[in-house]
Amino acid sequence: MSTNKREILNEVEKLAVKGIKDKVAIIGCDATKYGELWDKGREDLLFEATQGALKDAGIKKEEIEAAWAGIYYYFTGMSGATVEDILRLDGIPITRVENYCASGMDAFRNACFGVVSGAYDVVLACGVEKLMDEGSSGLPGFKIFGHPVLPLPSAPAMFSMAATRCFHEFGWTKEDLARVAVKNHDNGSYHPKAHFRSKITIEQAMKAPMIADPLGRFDCCAMSDGAASLILTRPDLAESYAHADDYIVVKSNQISVRTNFPWYVPPNGPGADFTSFPSTVKAAKMAYKEAGISNPRKEIEAAEVHDCFTITELINDQDLQFCDRGMAAEELKNGTFNWDGETAINPSGGLKSFGHPIGSTGCRMLQEITKQLQGRAEGRQVPDAKIGLCHNLGGAFSVASVTILGQRD
Amino acid sequence: MIGIKSYGAYLPKYLMPRELIAKAWDFPAVPGTKAIASVDEDSLTMAVEAGLDCLSGIDPKSIDGLYFASTTQVYTEKDSASFIATVLDMREDIITIDFTDSLKAATTALARAMDTIKANKDISSILIIASDTREAEPATMYEFGYADGAAALLVSEGENLPIVIDDYYSISANVTGPWKRAKEDSFVRTFEAKMDNQFYTQSITRVMSEIMKRNNLNPEDIDVAAYYYNNPRTHGRISKRMKFNQGVAQNGLFFQVGDLGTPMSFMLLVSAMKRPKEEAKIILAGFGDGADAILMHVQDRRALRELSKNHMGIAGHQKSMTTLKNYNVYIESKKLLEKDRYVRKSSAVTLWRDTLTVYKMYGNRCKSCGTVQYPSTFRSCIVCRADDQMELVKLALKGKIFTYTLDHLVGGTYLNTPVPRCVIDLDGGGRVLLNMTEIENPEDNVKIGMEVELTFRKEHEGADFKNYYWKCRPIRGRF
Numbered sequence: 001m002s003t004n005k006r007e008i009l010n011e012v013e014k015l016a017v018k019g020i021k022d023k024v025a026i027i028g029c030d031a032t033k034y035g036e037l038w039d040k041g042r043e044d045l046l047f048e049a050t051q052g053a054l055k056d057a058g059i060k061k062e063e064i065e066a067a068w069a070g071i072y073y074y075f076t077g078m079s080g081a082t083v084e085d086i087l088r089l090d091g092i093p094i095t096r097v098e099n100y101c102a103s104g105m106d107a108f109r110n111a112c113f114g115v116v117s118g119a120y121d122v123v124l125a126c127g128v129e130k131l132m133d134e135g136s137s138g139l140p141g142f143k144i145f146g147h148p149v150l151p152l153p154s155a156p157a158m159f160s161m162a163a164t165r166c167f168h169e170f171g172w173t174k175e176d177l178a179r180v181a182v183k184n185h186d187n188g189s190y191h192p193k194a195h196f197r198s199k200i201t202i203e204q205a206m207k208a209p210m211i212a213d214p215l216g217r218f219d220c221c222a223m224s225d226g227a228a229s230l231i232l233t234r235p236d237l238a239e240s241y242a243h244a245d246d247y248i249v250v251k252s253n254q255i256s257v258r259t260n261f262p263w264y265v266p267p268n269g270p271g272a273d274f275t276s277f278p279s280t281v282k283a284a285k286m287a288y289k290e291a292g293i294s295n296p297r298k299e300i301e302a303a304e305v306h307d308c309f310t311i312t313e314l315i316n317d318q319d320l321q322f323c324d325r326g327m328a329a330e331e332l333k334n335g336t337f338n339w340d341g342e343t344a345i346n347p348s349g350g351l352k353s354f355g356h357p358i359g360s361t362g363c364r365m366l367q368e369i370t371k372q373l374q375g376r377a378e379g380r381q382v383p384d385a386k387i388g389l390c391h392n393l394g395g396a397f398s399v400a401s402v403t404i405l406g407q408r409d
Numbered sequence: 410m411i412g413i414k415s416y417g418a419y420l421p422k423y424l425m426p427r428e429l430i431a432k433a434w435d436f437p438a439v440p441g442t443k444a445i446a447s448v449d450e451d452s453l454t455m456a457v458e459a460g461l462d463c464l465s466g467i468d469p470k471s472i473d474g475l476y477f478a479s480t481t482q483v484y485t486e487k488d489s490a491s492f493i494a495t496v497l498d499m500r501e502d503i504i505t506i507d508f509t510d511s512l513k514a515a516t517t518a519l520a521r522a523m524d525t526i527k528a529n530k531d532i533s534s535i536l537i538i539a540s541d542t543r544e545a546e547p548a549t550m551y552e553f554g555y556a557d558g559a560a561a562l563l564v565s566e567g568e569n570l571p572i573v574i575d576d577y578y579s580i581s582a583n584v585t586g587p588w589k590r591a592k593e594d595s596f597v598r599t600f601e602a603k604m605d606n607q608f609y610t611q612s613i614t615r616v617m618s619e620i621m622k623r624n625n626l627n628p629e630d631i632d633v634a635a636y637y638y639n640n641p642r643t644h645g646r647i648s649k650r651m652k653f654n655q656g657v658a659q660n661g662l663f664f665q666v667g668d669l670g671t672p673m674s675f676m677l678l679v680s681a682m683k684r685p686k687e688e689a690k691i692i693l694a695g696f697g698d699g700a701d702a703i704l705m706h707v708q709d710r711r712a713l714r715e716l717s718k719n720h721m722g723i724a725g726h727q728k729s730m731t732t733l734k735n736y737n738v739y740i741e742s743k744k745l746l747e748k749d750r751y752v753r754k755s756s757a758v759t760l761w762r763d764t765l766t767v768y769k770m771y772g773n774r775c776k777s778c779g780t781v782q783y784p785s786t787f788r789s790c791i792v793c794r795a796d797d798q799m800e801l802v803k804l805a806l807k808g809k810i811f812t813y814t815l816d817h818l819v820g821g822t823y824l825n826t827p828v829p830r831c832v833i834d835l836d837g838g839g840r841v842l843l844n845m846t847e848i849e850n851p852e853d854n855v856k857i858g859m860e861v862e863l864t865f866r867k868e869h870e871g872a873d874f875k876n877y878y879w880k881c882r883p884i885r886g887r888f
Contacts, residue, residue: 138818148755149767149868149878150784151842153816153830160814161832168812168857213815213827213852259791263832263842266782267811269792272840274812274832 019290024112024250025238025408028057029367031228034355035195036132042076045227045360046086046128053124053229053367058242061087064231065120067094068111070104070127072358073141075134083126098359100394101308102255102401103127104228105362109253109401111232121233127364128227129357136223156212156220156309158396161263163214163311165274169326172314174214176329178205180310181218181352183332187339188349190380195224195355219310224355228363230370235408248370251387251404252290256282262397271397279400280319280393287402288321293387296321297343300404302372302382303389304365307350312393317345320391320402344382347372358394362401365390369405411526412570412708414534415563415716417463418679419455420666420726421446422847422885425739427553433736434548442732443667446542446557448742449846449866452479453489454877455559456540457865458887459672460497461806462721463536463561465888469497472563474504474535476522478514478671480697481542482507483875485591493538496768496865496877498803504532512637515539515560515671516695519703520577522564534565541670544743546596554639555597556667560675571712572682572691574705578620581699584608606643609696613637614650616700617692624704628652632686635659635677636694639668665727671695680723685713719888729885731849751819755871765801767878770863772839773799781838806863806879806887808835815851829855831881843881860884 030052032045046069054061069083076082080094097107104127111125134140139155146152153161166172182202188194205218238247256279262271271278284296293299305320307313314328322343323331331337337345348354348368351361369388371377377385390403424442431438446455456477464472475497477490490505504525508514515537522535540559545551564574585608586599599605613636621631634657638644641663648658659677662669669676674695681691689707694700707713733739740746765771766784773785777795781802789796811834815827829845846866848854861881868876 142818143751143753145754147763148753148759148871149876151830151844151878153814153842154818156818157814157816157830160816161812161830164814164857165812209817210815210827211817213817215814261842264783264840265791266780266838266840267834268780269782 020112020116020253021251021290022235022249023116024232025235026230026248026370027233027238027241027243028053028231029370030056031193031364031367032226033193034224034226037225038132042128042130043086045225046126049227050087050126050229053231057231061089063122064089064124065122066092066114067124068097068107070107070359070362071096072098072103072129076128076130076359100399101358102362102392102394102399103359105392105401105403106255108363108366109255112250112253115232115234121237123232124229125232125363126229127360127362129359130225131223131357132225154212156215159309159311160212160215162274162315166311169275172329174206175202177219177310178202179332180313181205183338184307184346184350184352187347188353191349191354194349194353195222196353215309221308221351221356224357226355226357226360228360228367230363230367246374247408248373248405249408251406252287253403254283254286254290255399255401257399260396260398277315277319277393277397277400279397280316283400283402284320287404291404300343300387300389301385302344302347302369304348304368305345305391306393307346307352308356316391316393347380347382362392366403373405373407410570410573411523411564411566412573413562414565414570415463415467416679417459417561417720418676418723419458419462419559420444420730421450421557422731424730424732426732429736430552439553441664443556444558445739445742447847451483451867452481452540452542453483453493454865454867456493456538457496459540459559459561460493460536460538461887463563465719469499472499472534472536473532475499476506476508476518476535476537478508478518478539479541480510480512480670482509495764498769512671512697513695513699513701515675516693516701516703519562520701523574523577526566534563537562537564539672539675541672543670544596547745554668556669558666558669558672558676560672560679562675569709571709571716572705573708574703576620576624576704578616578623579699579701580612580616582608582612584698610643610647612700613647613694613696616702617651617694620702620704629654630690631657631692632689633657633681633691635674635681637673637696676723682713683717685710721886725886752869753871755876757872757874770804770879771801772804774802776800783839783841804839805836808833808861810857810859810861812857813855827851833861833881843879845882846880847882862887
């Protein structure tokens with residue numbers, strides 16, 4: 001390549017819209033109560049979350065110019081039309097986003113791009129899932145997903161295979177897993193909207209019936225209904241809305257997508273060791289670079305980390321660089337990840353106790369961290385939270401999304 | 410010369426003690442055990458097992474045909490033989506035929522294989538597999554006898570064959586029973602068992618006597634008589650009537666494994682071939698609406714001993730068989746309990762398109778980085794990301810567990826759980842995910858590093874047809 005051409009390319013790189021750091025502001029957000037909400041349909045859930053977000057932003061729904069909605073299951077709703085029926089947005093563009101458990105955070109990513117591109121000033125990012133109508137034992141759909149005969153393990157089974165390997169490699173035990181559950185139930189007990197609000201003991205967690213050996217019932221997150229919504233705009237416009245003084249700024253947002261089938265990755269392939277999620281590693285690396293974070297453990301005060309299963313949180317803690325490889329169980333035991341520890345992991349209670357309505361979770365995490373950074377997390381406020389992180393991991397370790405949020409200048 | 414080049418057998422993992430059947434129905438105690446297929450087995454999967462055993466050390470692509478014999482074929486309109494040939498990775502330009510509806514189907518298929526090879530210069534070897542999973546009506550005497558198993562013989566033209574086939578002879582007879590109506594019956598029926606027994610005795614005796622007469626043989630010339638039987642007493646009577654020497658009539662199997670149906674005569678032959686006499690004269694006979702007798706002799710004792718070393722045969726399977734401890738497991742494995750079964754979405758077209766991956770267990774080797782990977786359907790390398798650099802490779806049916814879980818949730822419900830889901834590094838490359846079958850106390854017995862074998866099993870009946878795939882099992886010793 002000629003020097004001239006390289007110079008031109010360097011120039012282009014400087015000018016190009018690379019990344020979204022400091023280009024999007026969150027000006028309103030809310031989530032419904034999560035839980036087994038038998039008496040509420042997806043219509044109530046998304047309506048209530050969005051009404052809450054609009055009220056928080058102090059705007060009318062007519063100001064929303066475009067919307068993206070994280071909906072995982074077809075039975076919760078297909079297409080953006082599901083959102084239109086619930087919110088009646090008068091024909092604006094609405095897109096359903098599906099990317100496993102990162103569906104909600106990917107909807108948020110698309111909404112960010114809508115703002116950053118200059119196409120829209122005010123947009124809605126939301127997520128909703130109505131799981132309970134399909135019954136409460138295990139994720140539905142496993143009889144219709146995928147290949148007719150190639151084995152499709154249940155979600156707990158997928159992550160159990162990682163637990164088996166971590167026990168083997170790091171010497172972790174059932175008790176180490178139980179500590180994740182105990183911490184998250186403890187955190188959740190302070191959150192009025194969490195699905196489960198009771199504390200548990202290590203003994204309780206360890207004695208629970210097996211779901212997928214070595215993961216027992218308390219190692220698995222709840223199956224819940226719920227919705228969450230966020231209103232986004234450009235930071236310069238955010239000055240004229242209700243949260244002019246404390247709107248939250250998106251520092252980075254990255255996703256990484258890997259195989260659906262980690263069990264087929266040959267021993268020399270990415271993620272073959274089952275003790276790390278290469279999608280989380282890559283998304284985190286990109287997100288930290290975009291946000292300019294060099295020491296996540298020191299710089300991030302509060303993080304909502306995907307803990308669909310206890311083992312998932314421990315591995316993600318490592319992959320997100322909150323601690324060294326193999327050390328997550330030890331660090332957790334030492335209190336590093338407690339609500340008042342060095343990095344508060346899942347101060348909301350996490351998926352484990354807050355609940356996990358798939359398509360909604362990413363947006364729920366984002367509104368949670370927004371409130372933490374705004375000092376509005378009543379009863380569960382992480383002291384001096386200035387930079388926060390949200391992370392999802394979906395599928396069979398397939399899709400990871402990392403969003404870093406910060407306070408306005 | 411045409412003869413038997415190789416043999417194989419399959420006996421399922423579990424033995425049912427007849428005592429438990431007697432106890433279940435307050436019948437007088439009956440001694441012995443019988444072999445019982447697992448819930449994920451049928452005549453087709455057992456045929457694959459016997460075929461794999463028979464073809465140990467033999468290139469499946471070198472064989473020109475597959476004849477399948479059974480009274481319990483899984484489809485009435487759809488060939489089993491062509492399906493089994495696919496799973497065994499045989500060529501497509503071969504002949505495949507199902508021989509069904511009669512317990513003598515195995516011996517009939519063997520005789521027809523002789524005819525085919527004699528008549529066609531392009532066909533020099535045919536694999537014959539007999540397999541049956543006959544269900545006896547609970548609380549009848551048949552429940553003590555009917556058992557499950559499969560056997561295979563590779564018939565081939567050539568010199569230096571271990572066993573040479575000299576002659577065959579058949580008779581036809583419209584017997585009084587047993588029968589099973591195509592639509593109406595779940596179980597084999599009979600009108601008058603004594604009359605059936607008389608027909609059986611007459612047919613078997615006549616067909617063996619005739620073939621001896623045709624070949625100027627006296628009873629004392631016969632070294633091995635492997636004839637179908639379902640009743641040890643009648644078996645002894647026939648031996649006496651035939652004036653066979655002591656030990657000639659093979660009677661070792663019924664007591665331990667039961668009445669195997671069509672594969673019974675082949676199994677008796679296989680069991681007799683462990684310690685062959687030089688030049689031993691053998692009569693193989695099958696019965697069912699008539700009878701077949703096939704006359705053979707041992708040509709190469711050394712080759713026969715080699716076969717017994719490199720094939721599981723009967724003894725190889727018997728080593729790893731386990732006795733069931735309760736009748737419920739048996740009745741469940743026979744699907745005689747009304748119970749919800751795991752069914753999932755399926756597509757015959759997907760399964761057909763994925764034949765190489767799903768049925769033949771092929772993977773890819775990336776020509777760019779050399780990594781062997783599974784399934785063979787992906788065209789871009791997961792390691793070096795090279796596009797369209799894949800060459801097909803047949804994966805080994807053996808490997809070691811890298812990681813696993815015991816899954817209590819199957820398709821969102823708790824059915825026959827826990828299922829061990831095992832990530833396995835196959836010998837020679839390729840990492841796969843397979844469910845484990847036939848494992849007792851998985852909590853204690855499944856481990857990282859454990860060696861496993863692949864076994865072809867029934868998965869579910871989604872889309873109203875039989876969906877098969879491979880599972881893994883603890884090592885039974887297949888070569």
